[in-house]
Amino acid sequence: MSEQAITRAAGLSCFQNPKDIKLLGGGITNVNLTVTDEGKQYVVRLGSDIPEHGVMRWNELALSQAAAQAGFSPQVIHHEHGVLVLEFLTATTFxxxxxxxxxxxxxxxxxxxxxxxxxxxxxxxxxxxxxxYQVNRTYITRLNASGSRHKSLLPDLLAQVKRLEFATGPVDLVIGHNDLLAANILDDGTRLWLIDWEYGGYNSPLFDLAGLASNNGLSEPQERAMLEQYFNAAPDQYWRPYQAMKCASLMRETLWSMTSEIHSELDFDYAQYTSENLDRLTAALSDFANT
Structure with a gap:
């Protein structure tokens, strides 16, 4: 796969004299590379649609272009089927x-x-x-149909989806990133950047805040301070729906990994990732039950 990816990147029409093509770590749904061409460096993302994860590359492209225009993400240099070429940012990955x-x-x-x-x-x-909640119900349905080794856990998870969705209540809609892993945040020393819009789309702002917390191990005081800063209001009124979204975020990451155990061909320890996220989800559901 690595050799095929390098060959694909070298042959892209946007490059004149591509050199120093190297695999870039971090991608667990696609293959990322860096390419130097005419004295400038670029990132090449290779990946097709992934229906089992709801990843549609036309959606990723539209949001990547808009985020670049708004100044939140690197510029889109080139795109074609299964390929997205971005400017390379000299920055630290969080x-x-x-x-x-x-x-x-x-x-x-x-x-x-x-x-x-x-x-x-x-x-x-x-x-x-x-x-x-629709995403998680879809994952559960497909995992059942695929004979996942985690099948015994799915009925309880489906019941939890119903409880969590009810607790979330009415929501405001914003364009969310919906995948706030630390590695999707870059710091160039002056400002922060956001990358990887595979899962971007309309959602409640609580999901991004909950994902940021659940994916990165924020403490409860940090979570409350986050809500207070974001909403410029006391966090208590947001706490229960936020906790529901936090559970939903962790469940989505867990179900995503269970699904990747079956379908992904990338060299990544999805079983271990599933185990880690199940532990986090169990703890979050326990906290939610006590709110």
């Missing part, structure tokens, strides 16, 4: 420790607030909605 750093967390929350309030204004193409 880790979970970077996200929870008190110096960084307020910056990330400010970035998400601006994305939610500004990105939709420059978006001129239809994009998908990402409703986590």
């Amino acid at each position: 880790t979970e420790q970077d996200v929870t750093n008190p110096a960084n967390l307020p910056r990330i929350i400010d970035l998400m607030s601006r994305v939610h309030h500004e990105l939709g204004r420059v978006l001129t193409q239809p994009v998908l909605a990402f409703w986590p």
